[in-house]
């Protein structure tokens with residue numbers, strides 16, 4: 374049987390360790406037949422080393438999503454490896470320390486602006502940078518953390534994610550007429566480098582595992598990775614502007630019995 378992503382050409386951002394959600398997505402995508410091109414931020418030699426752990430080594434293009442030159446040159450760099458893109462995964466977030474961990478009332482605008490630039494606006498920037506390579510049937514997927522409620526310690530990253538959810542709907546609106554779908558995967562808490570840098574993140578981890586009807590594995594990045602692959606496949610042809618929760622069902626539940 375052919376893989377779910379047989380013949381698909383995917384651009385996957387956001388690998389920094391083999392715990393990254395993007396790493397799980399890239400590994401699964403290759404196993405399902407996709408040709409994967411990666412982007413890396415800053416520590417390129419590290420990303421290249423991690424890329425060697427994939428089933429098939431994937432090329433790595435440098436991309437800081439806040440750098441307009443990088444964005445402007447992205448399509449040409451991707452074309453050195455593939456002749457177009459069927460899917461793009463945005464798996465990127467960052468917030469300065471002041472924005473996370475409980476100092477919601479004191480984080481300065483400059484820091485909040487950085488969080489929103491890297492974690493929210495960049496979804497639009499990446500989509501626009503990849504558009505010259507995409508056509509009908511294309512799929513753009515981003516990684517979300519449910520932003521319908523305010524959580525302890527997540528603070529301004531929660532605000533950035535609320536903006537990401539809205540950005541995704543506006544992108545779906547803009548790109549739908551071109552046949553391009555835009556969706557988010559809202560993952561539960563996972564022990565990645567980004568999560569470990571949030572002081573007090575363990576608060577979620579305990580409540581999540583207890584409240585999620587399916588239970589929750591803090592180390593199972595593959596669950597979110599599978600949803601990303603499914604959304605980049607041909608199996609969600611009429612779905613856009615959607616948020617698929619991969620959180621053990623936590624978002625649907627009102628309390629712990």
Ligand SMILES: NC(=O)c1ccc[n+]([C@@H]2O[C@H](COP(=O)([O-])OP(=O)(O)OC[C@H]3O[C@@H](n4cnc5c(N)ncnc54)[C@H](O)[C@@H]3O)[C@@H](O)[C@H]2O)c1
Nearest residue numbers: 387388389393394414437438465466516562563565566567
């Ligand atoms: N880990 C969780 O609990 C969790 C839950 C839900 C959603 N998410 C989301 O998943 C996505 C991936 O995070 P992760 O948990 O795999 O952590 P991670 O630390 O492995 O990945 C975050 C990535 O963002 C990249 N990045 C940061 N600034 C960048 C910039 N300016 N340009 C380009 N790339 C940049 C980093 O290099 C890194 O690869 C993020 O959007 C995150 O918010 C994570």
